[in-house]
Amino acid sequence: MEALNPSLETRESELVQQARAGCKEAFYRLAQPCERAFFAAAMGILNNEADAEEAAQEAVLKAFTNISRFRGECKFSTWIIQICINEARLKIRKARKHLYESIDESKSGEDGDYFPRDFADWREIPSEALERKELRDALQRAMASLPEKYREVLILRDIQHLSIEETAQVLGIGTGNVKTRLLRARLQMRDALAPGIDGNWSLGRQEYAKVRAW
């Protein structure tokens, strides 16, 4: 099956029409080019490959069943990403149903200020450093350490490259909340990763020493 270029909006709307009429082939052609984004959205929340695949695929099937509800107000992929996020959340809530942590977390406000933990100075990180398992592992750990609501925003904005408005739509929150959560996510990631930059990410002759500003 050939890959669909998602930039072809007219083609997308044709396929949506066919899928609405029950054409499974057309639906697959719509969904398949974006499957990585669906999986990543679920993986970012669940952090487990098998669970993320289950959630992403369940979301795609729900999208097929409910395609009559897709009114073209957003991109088709954005609509399914939204369903993936909901599926993943549902899964994680079920796993934690005996705990109250997530409920309390979702009620907490966004108004409090976030204060950076320290002012370690990062120099520019060379792209070659990303090849290093140590840095990739630290990144994954830092992502996993974020509260779910911050991780979701970081994934949608900085990995999926959704706009602020699209992110707000997917998460069902206001754009102001998206910006606040993104700020916190980025600063918490910085705090989580900064100690690792304390000379540890040096590559060859280049060194990225932690330099305190005082």
Add this chain to the structure above:
Amino acid sequence: MIEISCLEVWKEISNFIDNDVEPELRARMEAHFKVCAHCTAILDGAHNVVKLVTDGVEYKMPDGFSRRLYDKIKDK
């Protein structure tokens, strides 16, 4: 130009990175970064986070994901 505090800068640092601040605020923040090593360090670190997450976080697709998805849609 009205000076801006470190706290105000931190609140807007993510929007600054996304080029989502008004020109007047941007100018005030840029002036602040020139004289505040703390906020410059936070800006550089946040920039690095965006670069790292954008380039370095990738979720490897499970083998056979597409085929299983195709089969499930077909069986629906």
